[in-house]
Amino acid sequence: MASASILKWFPGTLYNSALNVVVMQYKAVSHELRIFPPPVHFDVLYKLYKCGCLLELRGELCDLDVLTRMLKVVDKRHLLHHCFQALMDQALADHSTKISTVLSQTYVQRCNQVSSEQQQIDNLVLQGLAVSSFLAEAGWLPDAENILTACQALLADSEIPQQMTRSLECCHRLLHVQNGYCRFEEAERTYNQAMQLVKRLQSAGATPNLSSLYSEFSTLYMLRSNYAEAYSWSVKALQELVPNFPKPPLIDVLRQSAKACVLKREFKKAGLLIKQVSRISFLISSCM
Template sequence: MAEARDSQAVSRANIIKTLYELSVISVTKGLGTYKKSLTYLPDNVLFDVYRQLYKEKRLCLLSQELTHMDVFTRMLKVRDRRTDLLQMFQSLMDHGTKIANDIVVAYSICCLEVLKKPYAKKEVINLGLRLGSFLCDSGWYVESEEALNACKNLCIMSNCQEYETPESLCRTLDCCHKLLHAQTAYCSFRGAAETHELALATVKKLEVAGYKDFSHAALYAEFSVLFFIRGEYDQAYRWSVAALKELKPSLPARITIDVLRQAAKSCVVKREFQKAGLLIRQAVYLARDVFDIDHPKYSDVLIDYGFYLLNYDSIVNSVSVYKTALEIRKRIFGKMNLRVAIAHEDLAYALYVQDYSSGRFTPANDHATKGIEIMEKLLPNEHLMLASAKRVKALILEEIALDTALTTEEDLLMKSEDLHLSALQLAQTAFGERNVQTAKHYGNLGRLYQSMSRFDEAEAMHLKAIKIKEELLGSDDYEVGLSIGHLASLYNFHMTRYRDAELLYYRSIAINLKLFGKSYSGLEYDYRGLLHIYIETGEFDKVREYQDILNRWKDLRTQHAESEDPPIDLHKRPEPIQKVIDTFFTM
């Protein structure tokens, strides 16, 4: 009898669901008739009506509806359907509508109307925060910045026209946090610098007022992102640690996740891998627990987890994680979106590293090409975001060139040089000469000129890269070791400067052993380089010594590969955030 009642209950539930769906379909078919009555529907029901228009591909009508600010405002309030709204929004952009721009224009009008209706100021500011955040999540960063700048101006006007209350200052900081997120994502560094200064000044005002009941965790994490992208890693690390100290169990999970993943990235570039692993895994498990695995926030965390794994020499796992992140973004954003382009670029580089010894670069090249094609359609000419994508493409083309016929090789190497020079110019314009990003491009040109038999130019590029990196990062940093190894290869294989190369290899090995241990993959190139030197110089005792070292290294690599766990434990749950923070600060 109990089973029969349960079966009947399930049956009734299915009927109710079907009746609801039929009702929604009926409303969408007679939308013109029911137009005036839609305002009386609950927000979640109205959302389903517009979702049905999306399913029926009635995109022009859907665009007309969603460009009304009051309608879009109601859609933003249905927070548990954010992924659906992102899909709908992207489909309208793909369809050729200008809904992103139209929505921002509509919001700007709302801001102007505040001059006549000052009582609505707080409501309009809150709307701007939600709208700007959504546009940023959807990958339309220019429109996000425009909306949030309008919101910021309202916040500043509010602070000027009335006594600066802690509440109004906190709203300004919230706007700065979201605006800085959009600006750094789009590499709008001039605007980001202004936002950074406004945020610091506002934090100072709160301190002077003695107001402490506000966490700066999200804001400090964005400070860290800004310095990280600019290659100022010490500052990025400092702000990420400050953000961790501001975390509280009461904060929204989204903020906690963003702080953890940015702090993890900052730890990676400082080669604090134990700390980075702790933080990024907790971010992965928390994002999965809160948002599930089909959410853009989960894909964001996976991108940063892939970065950690790649730098930690877990290359196969890194590729796997990047592939998963890309598939999530493609399902949500389709093909023509900057967030998809970035995922293609990240996967391309991981595949390039994975397949470096095999020479099978077709998958890496395909993803790099797709990433650049998307960026070139969505970005202005010479945008900085293209610099990184062009760098990856150039590295891949260089390797392909070395395995092809002579005439094809020359063409590919020339294309690679054009891409590297373009990337270098973009980096110099954005960051200046004395910057880690600029130094990386010099190093890449050095490797390319070595492949092109332009050895003097190659040496000059490597020396520039080493000089800048040593000044900024110190003599024992990973980036310095990388450039030293490349210069050693040039001296060894092309300039017969064996003693100079030998010293550089020893230095590179010392850096790699200190940072990564004896099983690190990059040690192979140093060991083989030394073997070449000692064979050429007839030092056969040294040949035997380093052949033994290389053989032991191969055994360690096999053990390392066999001992690696899957990157994501499907049964792992996130730890309490306070426990994670306490563990971090005792490491």
């Protein structure tokens, strides 16, 4: 009897076989997919992608609620990017509307039609932050900007400190996107909105951490070749750091401060900051 080690074929797992059946019978079971837990639902969509069923995959991921659900499967976020890129490439080939544009238009429509109920506004804001972050990661910046602009408009008139803090987060992310493709006039408006929100929050006694926001200000001024202001804001960003500051944004703050130091010919300071970035990055990678 041949040993298992020399077999050229191994049977798939029961789970993978079940996924194959779901994909083959997709039209019959598609309306039932949302009763699955998000990780299982994601695996079905990824199997559609692997099997080349891009039309069915597009139908699923064009739904804003389905995408938001899939973003909860954080350990497979990179695979979701693979699916989206395939759909973007297909749209480019057949001259159809990009899926990122469909999603941003759907979100803006929801914002225009939302009621004044605070819970609905909160849920819509959180959805906008999640989806725009995903789009920005892949470089689909115009659509991310549209979502964040609509998201910001939902919170613009709020006087509640918690809502103003979320509005400031929207400004921070919007500024990051606008910096990403040099939308300087729009970035200037976002900068002014953020500064007004900071003053309003401080007047209300709230103390949000402003390190990442100040670092984004530094990036804006650096892109506009105002190196003195870029350096000044990078110093303020470092001064806002606290001991338990999250590691990924900490790396971003330190990197931007190092760039600003180089532009001001503060090479020793830049070297120290980069060494800190390398050490923190090593610690993160060793824990994964």
